[in-house]
Amino acid sequence: MKRIIIAGPRGKMGSEAIKLVQSQEDMHLVACIDRRNNGRTLQDVEGLPNLEVPIFEDAVECFSEIEADILIELTVPEQGYKHTKAAMEHGIRPVVGTTGFTEEQLDELRWLASERKIGCIIAPNFAIGAVLMMKFSQIAAQYFPDVDIIEKHHDNKLDAPSGTAVKTAEMIKASREYKEQGHAKEKEIYPGARGADYDGMRIHSVRLPGLVAHQEVIFGSAGQTLTIKHDSINRNSFMEGIKLASDKVMEIEEVIYGLENVL
Numbered sequence: 001m002k003r004i005i006i007a008g009p010r011g012k013m014g015s016e017a018i019k020l021v022q023s024q025e026d027m028h029l030v031a032c033i034d035r036r037n038n039g040r041t042l043q044d045v046e047g048l049p050n051l052e053v054p055i056f057e058d059a060v061e062c063f064s065e066i067e068a069d070i071l072i073e074l075t076v077p078e079q080g081y082k083h084t085k086a087a088m089e090h091g092i093r094p095v096v097g098t099t100g101f102t103e104e105q106l107d108e109l110r111w112l113a114s115e116r117k118i119g120c121i122i123a124p125n126f127a128i129g130a131v132l133m134m135k136f137s138q139i140a141a142q143y144f145p146d147v148d149i150i151e152k153h154h155d156n157k158l159d160a161p162s163g164t165a166v167k168t169a170e171m172i173k174a175s176r177e178y179k180e181q182g183h184a185k186e187k188e189i190y191p192g193a194r195g196a197d198y199d200g201m202r203i204h205s206v207r208l209p210g211l212v213a214h215q216e217v218i219f220g221s222a223g224q225t226l227t228i229k230h231d232s233i234n235r236n237s238f239m240e241g242i243k244l245a246s247d248k249v250m251e252i253e254e255v256i257y258g259l260e261n262v263l
């Protein structure tokens with residue numbers, strides 16, 4: 001039985017993750033970390049399930065008091081990083097969906113995992129379809145060096161570009177021959193019009209109400225374009241990946257970054 005702590009239980013992803021844990025025979029929710037409601041239980045908070053599961057505002061207090069195997073981290077970048085680090089320091093294995101960690105933070109977590117010999121999985125996108133989109137894009141980039149990534153999300157998202165777009169660009173970089181795209185003399189009339197520049201390719205972030213999580217990777221060459229597209233139409237799309245990562249994280253002693261390394 002895997003004992004689970006969820007950080008962010010009132011969030012869109014956190015509330016879905018509670019349902020996932022409740023539906024699994026080998027997972028048991030033992031605590032939640034929330035920025036409000038310290039000392040209460042889930043059943044005392046309006047809108048949360050009728051469960052006698054304690055809520056902590058202080059992650060370190062939670063990890064010290066509660067015996068747990070896995071932290072499912074679904075909050076915001078700065079706090080999420082602190083939770084992840086503290087969990088590993090307390091022998092609890094993080095499964096991290098929170099996006100927006102810096103390269104330095106990832107390196108710090110990698111070091112901590114090797115030092116403590118403890119597993120941690122950080123996946124910018126837990127939807128299997130999104131992982132396939134990234135892998136297909138990596139293959140296509142071997143043949144099409146001109147590529148724009150367009151990611152579209154709801155307007156409550158804090159980080160841009162999305163974690164998925166960053167991971168896609170990193171995977172493409174690994175197979176694409178470097179190319180500075182566009183016209184050598186091009187000029188932006190409005191700053192940012194051509195999007196972010198990552199290794200010569202362009203990333204565009206759209207934020208609009210009504211969207212969930214969507215990405216198109218468009219490759220262009222003489223006389224043709226290839227578009228690889230994924231849409232998450234609800235947050236249930238991410239749960240299978242969280243389940244897979246929760247099984248895998250118990251077997252490893254390192255940081256795995258990206259669900260493609262788990263599938």
Ligand SMILES: NC(=O)C1=CN([C@@H]2O[C@H](COP(=O)(O)OP(=O)(O)OC[C@H]3O[C@@H](n4cnc5c(N)ncnc54)[C@H](O)[C@@H]3O)[C@@H](O)[C@H]2O)C=CC1
Pocket residue numbers: 007008009010011012013014034035074075076077079096097098099100123124125126127156238
């Ligand atoms: N890896 C993946 O497949 C996916 C990752 N995400 C990421 O998961 C995270 C959460 O996404 P959503 O649930 O959509 O967001 P949300 O805004 O619905 O929920 C955020 C949660 O974080 C909590 N929170 C906010 N500030 C906090 C603080 N300072 N300290 C502690 N908790 C705090 C909120 O109370 C809430 O529970 C984001 O980083 C998002 O990018 C979202 C969807 C899929």
Ligand SMILES: O=C(O)C1=N[C@H](C(=O)O)C[C@H](O)C1
Pocket residue numbers: 099124125126153157161162163164165212213214
């Ligand atoms: O904030 C979101 O909603 C999502 N965040 C992740 C990201 O930054 O890529 C995953 C998915 O796109 C939804």
